Amino acid sequence: MIEVSAAVLTNEPLTEDIYKLKLQTPVIAAGVQAGQFVHLEVPGFSLRRPFTVADAENGAITLIIRRQGRGTEALEQTKAGDAIQVLGPLGNGFRPMPGRTLLLGGGIGAAALTLLARRLDRCTLVMGGRSAAELWLDDLDLPATVDIQYATDDGSRGFAGNLVQYAKEYLTPGMWVAACGPQPMLAGLQSLLLQQDIPGQFALEARMACGLGACMGCTCKTKSGHALVCKDGPVFAAEEVALT
Structure with missing residues (x-):
């Protein structure tokens, strides 16, 4: 730092x-x-x-x-x-895992995944939004190793539905998932990953005052107790965080 x-x-x-x-x-x-x-x-x-x-x-x-x-x-x-x-x-970043990689970014949460996408050998990066007007990955000049996909609530571009619905349709054994987005989205993904025994990592979003863990303003719940998004995260194992 x-x-x-x-x-x-x-x-x-x-x-x-x-x-x-x-x-x-x-x-x-x-x-x-x-x-x-x-x-x-x-x-x-x-x-x-x-x-x-x-x-x-x-x-x-x-x-x-x-x-x-x-x-x-x-x-x-x-x-x-x-x-x-x-x-x-x-903070602590993503830890790439073996297997095919599916990155799921809800809205501005996709920004937490683009650097990871650039550094992986290959991956699929799916950005979700309410409509095509909210999508911006095409403007980032990502490499050809990144398979860019979209999901929109209104079906105006890509998959018609949200990212949890997308994951239900396209998750397969041997994958691992990295995701960032609104808490309801992550909660739905967490349930799905646990059901299918697929590993994942979530980057949490939180308001932060100091960014160093001193103010305790970005506390989140985990299986092992309370944690700080800024210091212990923002990336956590998907099964570790309490989202509901």
């Missing part, structure tokens, strides 16, 4: 409320694991904001950010050449 001043390289919109922020930070880019996150200092705000690292190459990291408050609105206004204080990499 290190704190650095990172220069904004690009800041580009992906959808109506999602944008891609690329920062020059060689030390963090060289050391980040898939699934880890960084904490950004937002100009004019006292609390930092956590964001998963969606890509790391050529001395830069890429963050996929959803505008959902004044802090993310302020970050959306940054431009090339601006400096942002970045703390990271933080």
Whole structure:
């Protein structure tokens, strides 16, 4: 973990409320694991904001950010050449497992899976959304080793249904699953994986104040007791976390 001043390289919109922020930070880019996150200092705000690292190459990291408050609105206004204080990499990332890999990302949760997808030999990455207008994986220039699929609630692109329904249809023995998304989605996947005895890892989403485990603000329940999403996670074994 290190704190650095990172220069904004690009800041580009992906959808109506999602944008891609690329920062020059060689030390963090060289050391980040898939699934880890960084904490950004937002100009004019006292609390930092956590964001998963969606890509790391050529001395830069890429963050996929959803505008959902004044802090993310302020970050959306940054431009090339601006400096942002970045703390990271933080947390524990994914641990690739043997077998065919299925990555399931619900909405902005797909951002937690793209770096993993780039680093695997081959995988299928499925992004879920309410409609085609919310999908943005095509804009990330993922390698040909990543089989990109989509699932939409309204059937406007790809599989017609949510990611739990997709998994019910396409899960097979010998797979392992990595997923990130809303808690109801992860709860449904957890039940399905346990039924079929398929291993998985979940990246949890949580509000974080410090990102270091000091404030205890991102507590979650696990089979072995309470854990901190920022310090013990954000990636947990799928069977370990209590989601219902």
